[in-house]
Amino acid sequence: MRVLIVDDEEKITNVLVSYFEKNGDHTWVAHTGESAIQIVDQIPLDMIILDLMLPDMAGEDICQYVKLNYDICVIMLTAKVCIDDKVKGFKMGADDYIVKPFHPKEVLVRAERLLPDSKKKQIITLGPLEFHKDERKVLINHQSIQFTPHEFSILLLLAENPKKVFSRDDLIQKIFGFDSDINPRIVDQHIKNIRKKVKEDYIQTVFRLGYKINEKVQE
Structure with missing residues (x-):
């Protein structure tokens, strides 16, 4: 699985990279929305783990861009717990939604479940x-x-x-x-x-x- 992890907190990206790499997956990291979009446009990805609160743009806008242009699963990460925020994320095309704090193993399991069977095989x-x-x-x-x-x-x-x-x-x-x-x-x-x-x-x-x-x- 080719995974892009987008979060402005280096500690979070490091932990998630460690879990996905140990699982045999390939990872890319972006700490800003602009660098995330650059990677999306250059690399054929299977999965994006996307923080909603980035320094330069909203994660929802990145998700919308991805879904309009590519067939890539998106899991949103956020500290927002309001149901309206979740609904907005799903309307933008998110495939799943995880609230911080979280265990990285949960993110890995959810990502594997979302990956289409055709790609798994x-x-x-x-x-x-x-x-x-x-x-x-x-x-x-x-x-x-x-x-x-x-x-x-x-x-x-x-x-x-x-x-x-x-x-x-x-x-x-x-x-x-x-x-x-x-x-x-x-x-x-x-x-x-x-x-x-x-x-x-x-x-x-x-x-x-x-x-x-x-x-x-x-x-």
Whole structure:
């Protein structure tokens, strides 16, 4: 999930960034309305956590701008408890409303529930690595990495089943088909190529068993 956190209080943005990043999401931070709109116009976001009381413009105006131009979920954060303020926020297009003070875990849970099922299914994140299944694209730290079709399929299979160990034969059957006459060492070469491209040890070798996603990546 690509999340923009907009709040003029650095303490709040730091805490929320920590929770979302630990969850495997990618975050951007804005402390003013102007910088928030700049990010919205430049980055394909899935979610905005938006404080209503910013130094340069009202959060409601930012929400209205977002909803008129993009398909992005917006959760409003505010110290205002009046029901009229909440109604105004929802009329501007807010998808949810959280009153300060709040626990950051609540914000994370609400954000995950709002994310459309289509995006949940089509995007997988593992730390800085992000799979876009429908586009067959992989991003690392938001930079596109080119994989061959077989490399992509192997890495995606491991990412979708992070706790499972796949033997060479498992991977051949899943990627090449049951009737494929493929030398098992071809799998090793694909794994080697993937490791070179991601430049981090996302794939763990399990002695005498096969390969899986490195547990450290899942933390």
